[in-house]
Amino acid sequence: MIDITIDMEQYDCPYIDISDGCDVSFSAAQWEFDRRTDTLETRMITEGADRDALDNGLGALREHPNLTDYDLLSRQDRVAHVRTTIEETAAMHTIRESGGYITGPFHIEEGSELWHVGFDREDGANGTLAELERQNEFDVVARRSVELADLQGFVQNVSAAMTLIEACRDLSETERRTLEAAVDEGYFECPRGATLGTLAERFDVSKSAVSKTLRRGQSKTISRVAEALRALD
Incomplete structure (x- = not known):
């Protein structure tokens, strides 16, 4: 194809x-x-x-x-x-x-x-x-x-892909924007390119508020990632 x-x-x-x-x-x-x-x-x-x-x-x-x-x-x-x-x-x-x-x-x-x-x-x-x-x-x-093998793998794993899409849809607007900023600015890298303090300044909120938002967003996405991994053929 x-x-x-x-x-x-x-x-x-x-x-x-x-x-x-x-x-x-x-x-x-x-x-x-x-x-x-x-x-x-x-x-x-x-x-x-x-x-x-x-x-x-x-x-x-x-x-x-x-x-x-x-x-x-x-x-x-x-x-x-x-x-x-x-x-x-x-x-x-x-x-x-x-x-x-x-x-x-x-x-x-x-x-x-x-x-x-x-x-x-x-x-x-x-x-x-x-x-x-x-x-x-x-x-x-x-x-x-x-190739046929690629096409077969795609069709068989559509449900896993949909699980990841649903994880993104479950995020609130604040959770989505905070996670995107954390990734873009290197918060999850080692060494970190951003801290809770820099993210808090960007959104004009406290460090504890940013931390809670990140934890909620990560909890929603990580659980769905694990679910998708189990569904992969």
């Missing part, structure tokens, strides 16, 4: 069009292509820079001429979950006709789309990229050949 990550600008994609004009981003939570109607149904996580930006982005999406269906599923502050259906784009048609397929969720922001595409053979991948160059602007961000 040839796995390619493409930074793509599709001129007929409503999500790209809207992210270029509004301060919003789109991340695919689910997607399904209907071969009978040549349409793509997606459930998108839409995030705005603020509530007004999200309002503008959702309004533009709902009225976009290339959108065939729209349903707001849920919303909280500046993030929304929407179900949409769009016509097949030219780039999507090229990839499908060449035997390509989507291998992971796509993310759209500031007028471009990060797309994960797979091909069974090298010649199919090379031919598709050459065809895409005729009508699209894109950059190949990454390209790798995935």
